[in-house]
Amino acid sequence: MSELKKIIEENESQVRSYCRKYPVVFTSAKNSMIYDEEGNAYVDFLAGCGALNYGHNNGEIKSEVIDYILKDNITHAMDMYTTAKGEFIKTFKEKILDPKDLNYKIMFCGSTGTNAVEAALKLCRKNKKRSNIIAFMGAFHGMTLGSLALTTDRTSRDGAGVSLDNVTFVPYETTMEGFDSLRYLETVITDDHSGIEKPAAIFLETVQAEGGINVASVEWLKGVERICRENDILLVADEIQVGCSRTGTFFSFERAGIKPDMVTLSKSIGGYGFPMSLLLIRDDLDIWKPAEHNGTFRGNQIAFVAARKAIEYNIFHEIDRQVVEKGALVKEYIEKEILPLSDKIFFRGIGLIWGIDFSKFDDPELSHRIADKCFEKGLIIERAGRGDTVLKILPPLTIFDYELFKGLDIIRESIEEELEK
Ligand SMILES: Cc1ncc(COP(=O)(O)O)c(C=O)c1O
Incomplete structure (x- = not known):
């Protein structure tokens, strides 16, 4: 375990939460990618629970802020x-x-x-x-x-x-x-x-x-x-x-x-x-x-x-339009690539907030295991709903299409592997 992770775990209150789900030490981030101290890259489908709609370290916003600070x-x-x-x-x-x-x-x-x-x-x-x-x-x-x-x-x-x-x-x-x-x-x-x-x-x-x-x-x-x-x-x-x-x-x-x-x-x-x-x-x-x-x-x-x-x-940047277009990509992907994996999988959403619902499985831990598998494969994704049975897709609105598909592919592979077990 890294020294810094050890210090955090020994000293931060038991109330800590997200770090238990994604137990690495993060160092840097850009738009919809986050990197840990070992250099591993993760697609971010959590986006600060909706605080990072414009992505991590958005360059245009950053330069305004730096300029403001530098001028005292x-x-x-x-x-x-x-x-x-x-x-x-x-x-x-x-x-x-x-x-x-x-x-x-x-x-x-x-x-x-x-x-x-x-x-x-x-x-x-x-x-x-x-x-x-x-x-x-x-x-x-x-x-x-x-x-x-x-x-x-x-x-x-x-x-x-x-x-x-x-x-x-x-x-x-x-x-x-x-x-x-x-x-x-x-x-x-x-x-x-x-x-x-x-x-x-x-x-x-x-x-x-x-x-x-x-x-x-x-x-x-x-x-x-x-x-x-x-x-x-x-x-x-x-x-x-x-x-x-x-x-x-x-x-x-x-x-x-x-x-x-x-x-x-x-x-x-x-x-x-x-x-x-x-x-x-x-x-x-x-x-x-x-x-x-x-x-x-x-x-x-x-x-x-x-x-x-x-x-x-x-x-x-016409973010509203981009959200509608990217939302349609997510919907199509789920319909074509994820729903066929089982008739017990349901989904819903709008814009760039989507849920894949595993509550119809007689397995309350399934969504948990899928989210963990996603993380192992390089995707940060949260669960929501009753019994946390819904995988929540919440990327930055500025995510590039290829990163969006990378995250969706990880979800599909993780579901496949868990259902095959
Ligand atoms: C709909 C809604 N209301 C209120 C809050 C509380 O916001 P905060 O965590 O910043 O206090 C949240 C946080 O997730 C939320 O999703």
């Missing part, structure tokens, strides 16, 4: 006015929000996604003066106590140490086959004998990523919005993982033509893997008092620079 521009400024912040807001508004007719105020939250969810929870409750929130079975919204209360997976919830209250869970569109989840949602809200407190808001993922790549239909998303509008309930879209063009449009909710009242955005908004977290707020709902959701790292200047450049990069 300000690096930490609490939430004071800075050129970096002003330029980010101007670009984000002119290039993303305005063309989509989205009139949101922008709130900078503490640097992780979960902090945007916490802010959204507070602000919804403050606006509606109601404490209950509706979330969906299979949801993942973060690991701090408020967002954890909206997160369904049992292991994560068990870590809370206190009761996680004021949330009502209802089935997502795909949770129970043949079940009319919209009708159920509407009944829970409108029936004065449902026994459920009227919620301040519904928190929605248009694609449940950690939940197993469950893609909601346009009709269903429109239905959730309608129910919110008809019942004076706020709609919050959690775009932390599937925003920033992951599904082929900058915001994943665009395909349904819905307009959430609030939007949480993090991960790839920081452009270069830099931490950044936003809450977009419908203008009239922005009733915060100054400093009511304060924090030392609200507004990282380096991330502002990278985020501004990332938006320009996104538009210049």
Whole structure:
């Protein structure tokens, strides 16, 4: 074992997680390739869980950041006015929000996604003066106590140490086959004998990523919005993982033509893997008092620079179009090369987020063994969903086609070898 790996394992808390799945010491990376200290190369189908949509060490973003630092521009400024912040807001508004007719105020939250969810929870409750929130079975919204209360997976919830209250869970569109989840949602809200407190808001993922790549239909998303509008309930879209063009449009909710009242955005908004977290707020709902959701790292200047450049990069390189084209390649590959391996394999996805589902096998460890085999062959891939039975394909949106196919070939070979055993 390398000396550095030994030092990490002996000293870092037991809470460490991804390093247990990919137990090598990484040193460098470029776009969708990562290298370890022994010089082994890996295709990255994890992409920082969606924080690296523009790839590792994106050259165009990197030079802006280096230039900013070399000129001794300000690096930490609490939430004071800075050129970096002003330029980010101007670009984000002119290039993303305005063309989509989205009139949101922008709130900078503490640097992780979960902090945007916490802010959204507070602000919804403050606006509606109601404490209950509706979330969906299979949801993942973060690991701090408020967002954890909206997160369904049992292991994560068990870590809370206190009761996680004021949330009502209802089935997502795909949770129970043949079940009319919209009708159920509407009944829970409108029936004065449902026994459920009227919620301040519904928190929605248009694609449940950690939940197993469950893609909601346009009709269903429109239905959730309608129910919110008809019942004076706020709609919050959690775009932390599937925003920033992951599904082929900058915001994943665009395909349904819905307009959430609030939007949480993090991960790839920081452009270069830099931490950044936003809450977009419908203008009239922005009733915060100054400093009511304060924090030392609200507004990282380096991330502002990278985020501004990332938006320009996104538009210049037509990332949305590229995602749709590459997504079609992934779909075709799975249909032609992977589904024929067994009629127990299922798949789903959109844009550049796809899941290969092994839950129909009478073998709960199969997806685990396949992911391990992928890693041995040079692919970093994560699992998601109930029992972690879904292999999650989440490459950088900038991945080259030949690297995409290299990763897909590794998945196919790994499945073949595991099924042959
Ligand atoms: C949909 C969604 N919401 C919230 C979060 C929490 O973000 P963070 O891990 O940055 O706190 C995640 C993280 O994976 C996520 O996927």
